Amino acid sequence: MTIDxxxxxxxxxxxxxxxxxxxxWLRMPLPFELDHINLYxxxxxxxxxxxxxxxxxxxxxxxNKTQDLWDSLLSKLDVPLTKIIVTHMHPDHIGMAGYLVxxxxxxxxxxxxxxxxxxxxxxxxxxxxxxxxxxxxVRCGMSPEYVASASEKRKTNKGVGQVIRPxxxxxxxxxxxxxxxxxxxxxxxxxxxxxxxxxxxxxNPATKVLISGDHVLPIITPxxxxxxxxxxxxxxxxxxxxxxxxxxxxxxxxxxxxxxxxFIGLHKRVDELIEHHYEHLANLKAFCAQGKxxxxxxxxxxxxxxxxxxxxxxxxxxxxxLNYLYFDNQVSRDTNQDGHYVxxxxxxxxxxxxxx
Numbered sequence: 001m002t003i004d005x006x007x008x009x010x011x012x013x014x015x016x017x018x019x020x021x022x023x024x025w026l027r028m029p030l031p032f033e034l035d036h037i038n039l040y041x042x043x044x045x046x047x048x049x050x051x052x053x054x055x056x057x058x059x060x061x062x063x064n065k066t067q068d069l070w071d072s073l074l075s076k077l078d079v080p081l082t083k084i085i086v087t088h089m090h091p092d093h094i095g096m097a098g099y100l101v102x103x104x105x106x107x108x109x110x111x112x113x114x115x116x117x118x119x120x121x122x123x124x125x126x127x128x129x130x131x132x133x134x135x136x137x138v139r140c141g142m143s144p145e146y147v148a149s150a151s152e153k154r155k156t157n158k159g160v161g162q163v164i165r166p167x168x169x170x171x172x173x174x175x176x177x178x179x180x181x182x183x184x185x186x187x188x189x190x191x192x193x194x195x196x197x198x199x200x201x202x203x204n205p206a207t208k209v210l211i212s213g214d215h216v217l218p219i220i221t222p223x224x225x226x227x228x229x230x231x232x233x234x235x236x237x238x239x240x241x242x243x244x245x246x247x248x249x250x251x252x253x254x255x256x257x258x259x260x261x262x263f264i265g266l267h268k269r270v271d272e273l274i275e276h277h278y279e280h281l282a283n284l285k286a287f288c289a290q291g292k293x294x295x296x297x298x299x300x301x302x303x304x305x306x307x308x309x310x311x312x313x314x315x316x317x318x319x320x321x322l323n324y325l326y327f328d329n330q331v332s333r334d335t336n337q338d339g340h341y342v343x344x345x346x347x348x349x350x351x352x353x354x355x356x
Contacts, residue, residue: 001251003218003265010261014069016041019262020209020254022183028060028069030092032309034220037061037092038258040211043183044082053082055182057202057211058258062095062165070096074103083182085109085174087213087258088196089118091163098165108171109180111191113198115171122161130154136228140315141293141340174200187211190246194239194320195222201246208253216246216269217257221276225316226323236324240277246270280321284343288331291344294318 008025011017016024022043027036041054054077060066074081081104086094089110101108110118133154137147174180178189180202187202192215202211214222226233251267263269280301287300297318298306306314322343325331331343 001265001268001271003263003268005218005261005263006254008262010036014072016073019256020207022185023209023256024054025256025262026073028066028092030061031063034259036259038256038260038262040256041077042185045183046080046082051079053080055083055085056081056100057085057256058087058093058213059084059096059100061092062099062163066096067099070100080104081106083107083109085180085200085202086114086118087201087211087215088199089114089121090196090214091160093213093258094118094167095164098167101168108168109174109200110171111174111198111200114196114200115167115173117197118164119167121159122164122167124159124161133228135339136231137315138339139231139294139335139341140319141295142315192216192239192242194224194235194237194242203249203253208250209256210246210249210253210266211256212246212258214258215242216255216266216273218255218260218263218269220260221273223313223317224277224320225313226319227316231319232323233320234323234327236277236320237327240274243270243274277321281325284321285325285330285345288322288325288343289345291334291342293336293340293342294322295340297322297343 006019008017008019011025011027013027013029016026019025024041026039028039029035030037037060039060040057044053044055046053081100084097084101084106086097097108134147134151137150174189176189176191180187180189185204185206187204190201190203192199192201195214199213199215201213201215224236224239226235247267247270249266252264253266254262254264255266256262283300284297287297294315298314301318302314326333326343329346331345334342336342
């Protein structure tokens with residue numbers, strides 16, 4: 001089995017490329033190290049007029065530059081958007097949904113959890129105390145200086161709400177196993193978890209096309225993190241539990257991911273992602289033989305130097321892996337005198353390592 005990328009040049013921002021009959025591939029820029037998001041337009045019919053339109057998968061981050069690109073692109077397409085489908089609530093996916101829903105009076109389709117988590121996330125803390133955010137960072141092993149700096153920045157940071165246009169007050173719920181009609185085709189809803197609460201993927205059995213969002217990505221691995229909003233989540237288990245279902249799909253399905261290049265080789269990529277995480281788990285277990293904090297574990301998972309933006313996701317990813325081991329009774333979790341979590345290989349595993 002191999003992973004083969006389609007021989008289609010990635011579209012420039014504000015342009016499109018056809019990747020399959022009736023499917024256009026768009027790209028919008030992102031102000032991060034991962035500098036783009038893939039969006040897809042699927043041929044559909046306008047409900048009111050019956051004329052041609054497009055259903056949109058994901059929307060881009062909610063900033064003026066993205067809006068300008070959308071306005072330019074839509075003027076060239078000169079057809080309406082009929083459905084706005086958002087795979088999950090992260091700002092690069094939901095950011096422009098409100099603007100596009102209002103522009104076309106089109107329905108917003110999301111899973112229930114993603115919709116309401118998105119609403120809550122964009123609304124911010126609304127004055128709630130942030131001591132639990134500080135506690136989370138302390139438990140992750142971050143220094144007092146780091147925690148104090150993060151706390152100070154939260155006072156002036158407007159949060160992700162500043163890059164998400166107001167989310168519509170109405171949505172159409174997507175659930176596992178639903179059939180969504182887009183144009184002449186039926187798309188089956190598949191739900192992935194771990195990267196986000198209830199991530200929507202869409203599969204078309206007739207054309208063997210999978211819109212995988214962030215759940216299955218080529219080259220890079222989706223961020224699987226545990227954050228201060230739910231510090232005892234077992235996000236990695238949810239991710240690993242919802243990956244194997246994609247191997248029931250055809251091995252030659254065309255996969256349309258949210259980042260990097262569309263590809264064929266779904267089964268191999270699922271196997272690679274699973275192997276990647278189990279390798280990290282094995283390395284962490286060995287590293288925690290003498291007890292380690294979350295921050296001390298970062299070099300096991302990340303070989304590159306972490307900047308401030310990456311550090312936020314890195315500690316969340318490390319905690320996701322360590323929580324997996326903890327809830328599977330492979331490591332213990334204690335709190336040291338500094339308030340940091342310390343994860344230690346369980347005694348029976350230590351004994352097995354000594355015998356080996």
